[in-house]
Structures are given as structure tokens and as C-alpha cells.
Amino acid sequence: MNLNSGLEAANMLAEMMELTAQNLTRMEVSDHYKIIKELGRGKYGQVTLVIHRQRGTPMALKLLPKVNTNKQNFLYEYCVALSLSNHPNIIGMFGIAFESTEHYGFLYEAALQRDLISIIKPREGIPEQAAKQCSKQLVSALEFIHGKGLVYRDVKPENVLLFGRDCQRIKLTDFGLTRPRGTMLKLVSGIIPYTAPELSNTRNGEGVAIDFTLDAWALGVLLFCLITGYFPWEKTLPCDPFFEDFIVWQETGSTEDLSRHWKKLTTDAMEMLSKLMSLNPSERSSVSKVIKYLDCSWRVDNWRAIEEQ
Template sequence: MMKYKITVSTAPLRAEGMTGSGFEEDMEGSEMAQCPGAAALALLDEMLEITAQSLVHTEVAEHYQIIRELGRGKYGHVVLVIHRQRGTPMALKLLPKAHTKRHTFLYEYCVALSLATHPAIIGMFGIAIESSQHYGFLFEPALHRDLISIIKPHDGIPEPAAKQCTTQLASALEFIHSRGLVYRDVKPENVLLFDPECRRIKLTDFGLTRPKGTRLKLVAGVIPYTAPELSNTTSAQGLPIDTSLDAWAFGVLLFCLLTGYFPWEQSLPADPFFEDFMLWQESGLDKDLPRHWKRLTVEAMRMLRSLLALDPVQRSPVSGALCYVNCPWRVENWRGEEQAVRP
């Protein structure tokens, strides 16, 4: 979606580079067949086979009138189109064939289609196409852009809106997890808005979603949403992924909504902001509280500390945030010092 830079305490709030190229993965072999996401993988394989056989071959202009671009990413872009015969407005995601494997496109489409029944996950039209230049699929358009577009520097979004986002996203992520999948791409850019107050939001973009137990090896840089167990993994076999990865990224997202900036640039001890957070997590003492957390209430800090537990075994599930939606999250009349930009 549209870029919206926030250069506050640690880094721009839009974290570039959280793409599939950051990890190598292993989804094959008997080990994967016995993992917690084996049933999900089997279902997706069946959907892929059926979709590959029924893929519509057509040029976009034959059936759809392109109105305008809705968003653009590293591997493709989304346009608002109108069906020429029915007049139905739709969002069309186009992935260049020159840079996209057919299986990659079919996988993302099938994952999105399998999850589209949830009210906080983007609805699909069940139409996948292949043109001479692109692969594409159609989904419901969100005309109010994405969550990143309303986050204000040093401020975030209004607390009621943050709580509405929390409730809907927790429900969507729980649904994804119940299907044996890990979303792996929780960030404001992937939350589409259907009204400016966040009464209705939807999760989108499932290109990184994988079955639980898929082994991942980090091969590119660490970003704020990367859980520390992935940031520090040195295993040649990779780390089997779990829903705790989504809980960590969800915690980072909530911090961004409440403050308008990242809690750290990288989830590594070399990052001084993350080092301060580690010290506070381990001690729990008020004197160790990082200064840019002081605008949050005790309840909000408790919620985030639980979602951002350094040990994934101790980390709260995403639903844990729902225990705090009736509590205040921001300290009233807080007037803290502006956070210094990292040189």
C-alpha cells in the first residue's frame, strides 16, 4: 500500500523487507507429514491441484475496466476494477509472471480462499486468472486504504480504534491458527480499512502463511516484527514455526498503534532499544522500564509484555489481548520527551 514513513525512536514504521525472500523453508519429507500443520498442507495441496486445472486464461481488459491502483508491493500490485458486464467493483491483485512462480501464486490464492469465510479476513470472489503477463485473483475492495495510512507519528491511532483493531485481528488470527496455519505477516500494511474508525477491518496478503511446523531458516535481515527465536536461530535445519510468531508480531503492531513508532529496530541484543526491553522483561522492575513505554498504562504494558515474552513457550496467544480491551491503555495527559531518532 502507500508508503507512510514514521521516523521516531527507532525506525520508520513501515518495515520494508518482510517478504518470503527473508527465509528458506522446508515443507517436504516425512517430517512435514507428521507436523501439526500436516492436515492444512494436505487440504491446500488438494485445492492447488483443483485450481490449477480450472485457472481462467484471459486478458484483464477483456472482462475488467481498471479504475485506479490501490496498492503496490515488492512482488505485485492491486488495482480497483469494474466487471464490464455486471458492474461489480473488485480488487484485482496482479503478480508478474516474469517474477512469480505459478505454484507461489496458486498457493497464496488457495490460502486466502480457504480463510475468506471469517468476517475479519478479506473476502474472495473465487476467481483466479492467468493473462499473458500476469497471474491474478479478485477480492473485495477496501477503499479506505490500510492501517498504516492512519497511524500518526508520535501518536498512533485513537485508543477506541486500537481496541477495535485488537478485537478483530485477534479473532482473525485465532481462526487462522485453528486451521493449522501461521500467518507470519502481521503488520499494519496488511490490515485493510473499510471505514476510517476501524469499526470494520480485514486481514489480507497470505503469501507468507505456512502450516504449523514448517521449518524456517532466516537468511536475510531482522525487522521489528521478527520474533527473537527466529532472529537468533543458527540451526542448519531451521526452526519449526508456531503461532507464537504471530503473537510476537501482534504485540509489536499493538505497540505501534498506541505510540506511532516501533519499540525497536531489530529484535537482537545489538539493538539498544531491544536490549532495554530484554532487561525490563527479565527484571520486571519499574526502574528498568524503557522510557518510550511510559506513556502506556500498567494494563497495556502487562498485555504487551505477555504477547512479547522472550520465551515463545511463555508467550500469550493472540486472544490474550482480549482480556485487556476494557482497561485504559494510554496514560491520560501524558507529556513525555520526544524520542531521539537513531543516528
């Protein structure tokens, strides 16, 4: 079923959340799982590698403290992840959501080979073929998410998990920010390189109706990192000189003021990124257009010499 309408997606998730809440298991983690090691921690809570005591299955356990977690937010994230988990490039779920005395939690497929950020070399990126292999799978995952009427909203290397060397197989994870298309977004918590400029300009409570173009922008930033080993800018605000130079390029076509990192990109790669990161969301290309550029070179032959300048 194709749920390109955000309203349909919202209704489907509301039904899933209601059913999940009615059947939420109560249990203590240590009764059923052996804790191996922590995989990650953030303001949301923590992710731990565990093994099922009876079956011996390794799993990733996401635990969110009840003291600072809204139950509906927990149910929402779990149901979004579950609804998307049958795609080969999206993390698999075990269909187990529960609450303990102190936490809400759910279990998903464990990635034992780190995430994409761990293989991006500063000043170098990753091998071009690996970047293309990664990009092809990311596009497939994002198209699937968009086909469900959802906007992922969190494209970044930390959320791309590796299941093989050189990006042979990658999977998207972490759906806490995913929302139905058309959802009004009024507040943006911090401007980062992946933040589309229309969100950076959100002020006076006006808000922006989120669309698939937000993921296209963030994908463009991620591809730049893979190719060059740098972020193109720190913030998508005119006060950032690197972003200001990008605006000049987008508006005039002149590449003269762009930082030297852009010179590592071929004409085809520049074209691909300029379309993904058009300043006007209505002119931004869909993520699927990346496929058109997979047979083109992305990095110039003498890129190491450029880097040493």
C-alpha cells in the first residue's frame, strides 16, 4: 500500500499506537536478557547490546527512562520503526515493546560493524565506489519511507548502520524525528549542517509544513561528506561564510568563491548536489535522482593534490 498522503500515514500510526499500548508487555530486562555492552547513549536514553537468555539471539535494546519520556512519543517511535522494518535497508525490528519499572524499551536488529561516521576519514571521505554503494541503498530506503507518506528528517552518518565492509549493506535506524508529510514544524532545536535553510529561517512561530525535500537536502549534505571528508558548512545561515558562498553559487552559477573542498567534486557531482540542495524546496530534486549519477565520476582524479593546496 502506497501512503503518499501524510494524513493516511498519521491515521495508520495512530491505530498501531493504540493497539501497541493495549498489548504493552511489562517485564524487567534482566529477567529475559543478558546485557553485553552499551552501543550508544544520548539525551533520549541508551542502546545496549543484549542476548536473549533462552534463545541466545543478539539484539539491540533501546531503553528510554520513564522519568523524561512521554509514553506516546515512545509508542510513536516504535510503531514508525516497526511499520518500516520490512525494507532491506531499514533496521529490522523484533516486534517486542515493553515497559519495566523505570524504562520503556523495544528491541531491534543489532549492527555489530559500527555506523557510517566511523569510516568517514577526515579530509578524505570514503572510497568512491563505497559512497555510491551506500547512496544507492539510502535512496532505496528513503524512497520507501516517502512512499509511506513519511519524512525521515534525520539523515546523517550516525544513523546509517553498517552490515558489511565498504558499505556492501547499510541500514537506516532511529525514527524518533520521522513525521507524516505535511506535519507543521514550528521549532527547530539547533541548526546543523543537515538542516534545510527553510527550517533555519523558521521564526515567529510561523512553522513549515515538512516535505520529502527536507530529506533530499540532508542527503546532499551527507553525500558531500562521503566524497570530501568535510561538512560543506557548519550552519545553514547567512552568517556562515561557507554557506553564504554556496548561496552565491546557487543564485549566480559562479563557483569562484566556493571553498576548495568543492573543487574535489566533478561537474556531474556538483550538478547532483546543486539539485538536491536547491535553496528553493519546490525546485529541489527527489532523492531518487541520485541514481542517475551513479555511473558518473564524483571525485576528480587529482583530488589529493587539491587537498594539499
